[in-house]
Amino acid sequence: MLKIGEFSKLSHLTIKALRFYEKRGLLIPQKVDEQTGYRFYETSQLKEAARIKSYRQLGLSIEEIQAINKGTNLKEVLISKAKVLESQKEEIESRLLMIHHLLDDNEIQYQVIEKMIPKTIVYYSEVKVKSYSDMMKIIPSLKKECKELNPHVKCTKPPYEFCEYLDNEHKESDIWIRHNEAVECMGEESTRIMFKKIPETKVLSIFYKGAYDEIGVAYSFLMKYVEDNGYQVSGRSRECYIDGIWNKESVDEWLTEIQIPIV
Structure with a gap:
């Protein structure tokens, strides 16, 4: 078994993140020492840690990951997330367009x-x-x-x-x-x-x-x-x-x- 510090290094997740995921029921230690409170993980849990990290990098919320764990179709969640990102992309591009227009104008009087x-x-x-x-x-x-x-x-x-x-x-x-x-x-x-x-x-x-x-x-x-x-x-x-x-x-x-x- 791996102590939480060792598991943190191998999973590239901070101890704070591991404790948070434990609290939300996403990644539960295999064993907790009742006297010391030390947490231990199986090496096989590194795969689950990598999956959670990849989902978070995609912008999935804790609630969305929990839903996937409970059986919600992953493809449906990702399609929904893609739509949100596309909307944000349009908004960001619109804002950049406005910024460039203001920068090109000699007198910044109005914000469109x-x-x-x-x-x-x-x-x-x-x-x-x-x-x-x-x-x-x-x-x-x-x-x-x-x-x-x-x-x-x-x-x-x-x-x-x-x-x-x-x-x-x-x-x-x-x-x-x-x-x-x-x-x-x-x-x-x-x-x-x-x-x-x-x-x-x-x-x-x-x-x-x-x-x-x-x-x-x-x-x-x-x-x-x-x-x-x-x-x-x-x-x-x-x-x-x-x-x-x-x-x-x-x-x-x-x-x-x-x-x-x-x-």
């Missing part, structure tokens, strides 16, 4: 994020406003109207609210805007309050801080990022108003998230 917006139900309203800032004054009345019409309808958690601009050109006045807010279910409609389902959407996102009349600079940055990295725009841009006139005194503190749907 690629993310998925889950499918959801929204209530929405299409209204015409005199100026962009007037939208902030209308949104509360739209919320109130929807609540009075559908007292049972609740907004999703986390909340998701955004505005889209429906005109086919930039306009300084008489601007058509669609306000959307995610809710848990469909509800009763009116002339101003309507409901629809929106599919899962991949977007590029940046956060802009400042007055709305200067937000075009942020759009310019984001659209250049789209073109430089081979994305295609697949829908209208979305503006999510996080901080604004309702909670910040200075326009310099207004915070808006711009989302561009892409494929």
Whole structure:
């Protein structure tokens, strides 16, 4: 038999790791001296130690190894792990792309994020406003109207609210805007309050801080990022108003998230 130190050297597993695997029931010593507490292993257990180590190097969790030991099909576990790694690979490559883009830009002003917006139900309203800032004054009345019409309808958690601009050109006045807010279910409609389902959407996102009349600079940055990295725009841009006139005194503190749907 091998003492735990000898077994540690031959298996290339630390004593701490061996004690941990013993505690989790993965690699139990063949014998434990009741008086000294010394642990002894059979040389045949080196094969099991190597198997556990190889699984851990593949990124399998303790729970996954335990499941395999209890009869779960190894191939199914590895296929599932491969899917997770492929997803992580795409995420890492996306992050590297963003980093290189920022490094290539002379002025690092914005950080671009690629993310998925889950499918959801929204209530929405299409209204015409005199100026962009007037939208902030209308949104509360739209919320109130929807609540009075559908007292049972609740907004999703986390909340998701955004505005889209429906005109086919930039306009300084008489601007058509669609306000959307995610809710848990469909509800009763009116002339101003309507409901629809929106599919899962991949977007590029940046956060802009400042007055709305200067937000075009942020759009310019984001659209250049789209073109430089081979994305295609697949829908209208979305503006999510996080901080604004309702909670910040200075326009310099207004915070808006711009989302561009892409494929």
